[in-house]
Amino acid sequence: MTTSPSMRVSRWPVWLCWLAMVLDGFDLVVLGTVIPTLIKTGELGFDAVGATLVATISLVGVGLGALFIAPLSDRFGRRKLLAACVLWFSIFTIAVVWAPNVAVFGAFRLLAGLGLGACLPAALAYMNDYSPAGSAGKSTTRTMTGYHVGAVATAFLALLVIPDWRIMFVVGGAAGLILLPFLWFKLPETLQAGPTAKTVKQTGFRDLVKKPYPLVAAAIAAASFMGLLLVYGLNTWLPQLMASAGYPVSAGLSLLLVLNLGAVAGLIIAGILADRHGTKPIVLLWFGLSAVCLALLSIKVDNAVLLNALVFVTGVFVFSAQVLVYAWVSQLFPARLRATALGFAAGVGRVGAIAGPAVTGGLVAAGVAYPWGFYVFAAAGALAVLALVTVPHAIANTQAEVEHVS
Numbered sequence: 001m002t003t004s005p006s007m008r009v010s011r012w013p014v015w016l017c018w019l020a021m022v023l024d025g026f027d028l029v030v031l032g033t034v035i036p037t038l039i040k041t042g043e044l045g046f047d048a049v050g051a052t053l054v055a056t057i058s059l060v061g062v063g064l065g066a067l068f069i070a071p072l073s074d075r076f077g078r079r080k081l082l083a084a085c086v087l088w089f090s091i092f093t094i095a096v097v098w099a100p101n102v103a104v105f106g107a108f109r110l111l112a113g114l115g116l117g118a119c120l121p122a123a124l125a126y127m128n129d130y131s132p133a134g135s136a137g138k139s140t141t142r143t144m145t146g147y148h149v150g151a152v153a154t155a156f157l158a159l160l161v162i163p164d165w166r167i168m169f170v171v172g173g174a175a176g177l178i179l180l181p182f183l184w185f186k187l188p189e190t191l192q193a194g195p196t197a198k199t200v201k202q203t204g205f206r207d208l209v210k211k212p213y214p215l216v217a218a219a220i221a222a223a224s225f226m227g228l229l230l231v232y233g234l235n236t237w238l239p240q241l242m243a244s245a246g247y248p249v250s251a252g253l254s255l256l257l258v259l260n261l262g263a264v265a266g267l268i269i270a271g272i273l274a275d276r277h278g279t280k281p282i283v284l285l286w287f288g289l290s291a292v293c294l295a296l297l298s299i300k301v302d303n304a305v306l307l308n309a310l311v312f313v314t315g316v317f318v319f320s321a322q323v324l325v326y327a328w329v330s331q332l333f334p335a336r337l338r339a340t341a342l343g344f345a346a347g348v349g350r351v352g353a354i355a356g357p358a359v360t361g362g363l364v365a366a367g368v369a370y371p372w373g374f375y376v377f378a379a380a381g382a383l384a385v386l387a388l389v390t391v392p393h394a395i396a397n398t399q400a401e402v403e404h405v406s
Contacts (some may be wrong), residue, residue, distance in 0.1 A: 026152020061113020
């Protein structure tokens, strides 16, 4: 075990990792809140093409950070990596304020994404190092509620300050800088790093291709791809999909809020059930029910109460299904590989985050977004189930490796 008794009584790690996820939630929606204003005013030379490029390159940065920077926390310690990434993200988020054109704006977003992309795997790996045995599901899902709280808070901030879009990036970067000293001084390290860790084997992605990990890592990555395709696809296009179905635009916007409220409820419920019944059966059930709910949304519902209830339940399953993938990764892989495996899952998942809005946008452009958008989403949920069925409940030698490196 890599934690100390003093860490067990401290609530600082729980709140600090949760706040790190709030920053991730900020990044989920901030571009969506400022792009309409930038396109409308043409400021910095923005148009629809430039906005699409910036949105894509931002996700590329986050994916690269998850893939190549997050694994460094397995070598140098979670605390140092998390603090360094928050500092990096904050600097380049504030730098966006001084971008003279679309190209520099996009470059700053790419660089900010590198730091932010590593935050999620590092924070989740930290919480699973820190949490008592048997509570990985609850620890992961509760930490990830910060993601959706951050998204909702950022959307509300935008209602207050837009069209002054620069304030959004000042607040986002300043929040990270305020969080930084608390991460450095209040977050204890869970893994030995530096000279005292010379006996710990250095790890990297090459370890994921060694038995018994390759097929497990591939299946988890496939499910993460599908999960984030759903998360980003729905958050980006749900209002437009509902408008295509004949619902009022205002109804589509309110349903987006209902969807994310369902996500917070689902995260709490899923974590409790996963710790009680095992992560594998719950994540399979969650993705399966996601597919069913998304297919049902292809049917026009005239009753407003029933429609809101269906969207809420869809949110319960869709978003927490993806988070349960992260929880399962933390359980399957030993501590020395935890952040590497989480980074791989999150990094591949970010490709799905790009694909979801792109595919759905193509359906919108073709005029067939309703009902085919919901069919595509339902198929993604079903494919995630097929991928995860192949993953064992546990990897046989994980415990031995944990004992070896502890």
